[in-house]
Amino acid sequence: MPITSLDSVNVGDTLGPQEIYLSKDQVRNYARTCGMEAPRFMDDEGARAEGLPGMIAPGNMSLGLLSRLVTDWIGMSGARLARLGTTYRQPVQPDHTLTVSGFVTHIEPGEKRVEIDVWIENEDAERLVIGTASVLFP
Amino acid sequence: MAVEYDPALIGRVFEVTDPVSVTAESIGKFCTAIGETNPLYTDAAAAKRGPYGGIVAPPSFAVTFRNGRHFFTHVPRFGRAGFDAGKDVEFRAPIRPGDKITLSSHVKEIYEKTGRSGSMVFVVVRSTVQNQNGEAVAHIDHRFMNRP
């Protein structure tokens, strides 16, 4: 549910979860659109030639999914994503269902700033990507 | 134990890229690639009524601009090719159709630690993403992980 204003936000609020089935075609399309045609982002054979067990998604794509989680939550409230930090802990592999979610962890009322934990999990609840976001309200 | 490197590397700006033109089409393609449906980025009429007065790129578009081809010949690799370990992005202003984006990058920090895949050297590259008005639209701290 998108938020409407800073007053409607509480520490502990959840973002998502968004369940995203990430296909190989989507990953290839992202990589091509962004000029990242490394073999590891194209197919399993290319990834194996680079010493990986199979095709992976670019870190930037994970960052994009986390950014989207936050901007979906912001909706048309007029707030903006001011900062996003990501750590890629494990490769994100296509042909899996990812769960993208977050928690509001801190509100700085003076700065009208909200701090958020975000992450991407696989089906085994392993956190592949973790991050934090700062959202500023007008 | 510190990592051995030339301290003069830190802070020196090696390269500023040629400008990349942002178009409504390139933003649209990026939105499709990341599965974006937010009207602020995809619907011209709705975006016009929104806080930016028109379509802007989703924030994560800012990380899609690449360093110049020659940048990494300057950056110490400490062994095999680096992996993307993470990014810290400060979004300062929206990127709009018509913008001409340049990137200027420098090595911010180098440190070593050990993890699941062995000993790792982290090289943090800081890029400033700038538009044609000289306005910084984003600062990106990009952590490259290298295995010595």
Place this chain on the structure above:
Amino acid sequence: MPTILDLHSHSEASEDSRAPLEAYLNWIKLRRHERPVDGIVLTEHRQFNGAADYRALEDKFGLMVLKASEVETDYGHVLVFGVTEEMTRRFDFANVRLNAQELIDEIARMGGVAVPCHPGRPTVGLYEHYAAKPPLENVVAVEVLNGGSRKGEDDRSMELVRKYGYRAIGGSDSHLVSLIALCATRFAADVRSIDDLVRELREGSYEPVDFRPRRKPVPAAVPEEVRHNGG
């Protein structure tokens, strides 16, 4: 009275965490019903801040905040409890190739206790090193429950506990506010200070406790070709 402590956490003082200590404590306060800990131990990577004083925050939230360190050795990562100035003079905590046996023995001699963490983790855990080198001596306990473990890693840690008779601790290894105190250690005795903690880790009775919620099932992966065929 029994005491429950998260023995492994990283605040923004660690280079790979952005979690402010105050946000950790506030989160525990909000989630105390599911994470009933009495406090946390900050185990910042490769450093120890002897001067930091958290009394004001401890009072504000009614939670204990103790200080330790996570260092890196030739047998993987090790939590050091009861850090003193003598120890930080003796060892360069920033050195990622400390000698584990020397660390364990010297820390014990100087009044602390060194506990190998996430031993089941590749490269930075004991398990893999034990396959190639002789086991360490004088290990009191290892961390068998780690909130950052991947599938199978904690099982390997448990194997070491069974094989070598180590005691077992738990910690969240949290780098995010919302993951604090999901794994912890329950002590039979009262723990009120770092000295109490070191004493109990050496001689007391304790066990790891897991407060992670059970997760709802997620649809299994469907291969691309099956999806395209409408399956």
